[in-house]
Amino acid sequence: MSTSITTHATHLRPVDVRKDLPEIADLIELCFASTMDADGREYIRQIRRMAMENRGIGLAIPAARRFVVPIQGYVWTESDHIVGNLTLIPYFKGSKVVYMIANVAVHPDYRRRGIARQLTQQGINHAREHGASATWLQVRDDNPGATQLYLSLGFIERARRTNWTFDSSGQPIPPLTPRVTIRRRTMNDWHFQFRWLQEIYPPEISWNLPFQINRLQPGFWREFMRWMNGERMNQWSAWLDDRFLGAAAWEPGNVVTDVIWLATNPLEEDLAAQALLTHARRILPPHRTVTINFPAGFAVKGLEAAGFKAHNTLIWMETSFSNPARNG
Known part of the structure; x- marks a missing residue:
């Protein structure tokens, strides 16, 4: 079953791994550079390397490294430029499939326009339509705006980890x-x-x-x-x-x-x-x-x-x- 996009169709679309990776890497780095750890910086380098090599996603990075280059996800575009991103990562949680929403990023010039909400709702829809039992995400505790957004979309706090x-x-x-x-x-x-x-x-x-x-x-x-x-x-x-x-x-x-x-x-x-x-x-x-x-x-x-x-x-x-x- 393909995931349908019913709103803002001209802006919200699935990730195209053949051409989107460089802009996704730039956007994630722009939005999270000040809080990124060493593994996060390595993740950005891997995305850029994959884009340069134009290789099949998921083949160049061993699973044990736990880096997931955007195989699935959605982007928001304005004037053919990516200004919003959401990555979807499927996992097995016991015998059930769940999706992790990650890398929810919106360019600073385009915030407070509902883009993050649209991306997140689409991520939830995608997970549901693909048979997931749940969708998970992680948000910094010093980002109350994002926390309130996710609560309003039906997310429930399960744990806090430092x-x-x-x-x-x-x-x-x-x-x-x-x-x-x-x-x-x-x-x-x-x-x-x-x-x-x-x-x-x-x-x-x-x-x-x-x-x-x-x-x-x-x-x-x-x-x-x-x-x-x-x-x-x-x-x-x-x-x-x-x-x-x-x-x-x-x-x-x-x-x-x-x-x-x-x-x-x-x-x-x-x-x-x-x-x-x-x-x-x-x-x-x-x-x-x-x-x-x-x-x-x-x-x-x-x-x-x-x-x-x-x-x-x-x-x-x-x-x-x-x-x-x-x-x-």
Whole structure:
């Protein structure tokens, strides 16, 4: 089934990957340059490279990199120039298909004309018509105008997550946390680590993160498979006397930044985060950017004490369809 466009037909149209990518890259960079992280800048470079190479979309970028060049989406044009963009990314959330709306961008000269609303509504229509069970998006918590727009279109807030970053270049390492012992994560730590990981990265949000809890499970077979696949991972735990404070797992990034998955005792999350991440700064490769995705407002003092900075806080929003259409 093709997605119909019933309003503003002369302005709103599907993305044409043969010719639109350069203008889409320019627009996204213009709108988000001040808030873009290293992965975002790499995403823009990938779009430009794809446009220059004129190659099939989705073939040049491995899926593990989690970059999605606009395969599906819509643009808004004025005088044959793209002034608005919306990207649609299909995912599997369990056994159901959902769409992520991303890169909603409108040129500053064309804002407050309802373009973002029209693009977003068309994205919702597209997802529904293509059998999705829901549509998701993420919006910065310091953008109340966009948040109100999405609420008015039926989106509901599901979570708030803060992206923390650390750039090792030139920053002094804080002293180790007194009385806390850091050691290699063991099989005996897994029970609590698993439980806290489930609480911090629940299925409701982990589907859109490069997070697979079973990959962190200890055991000879897991270690052997990681070695066979050439995968690197480092995990360590923190103890205060005989109390288990938490564990951290580091994975090198496929693109620009590395990732740490934190599992902290909810009763001592600041102490756990500070100890685990101070140790991370001592053992991880230098000159790499490290990111942590964590529930907003949690372990803030501990993360800051270890030298991490909040890059942004995103509101995860969803609108679900009780009777999604089915392609046939």
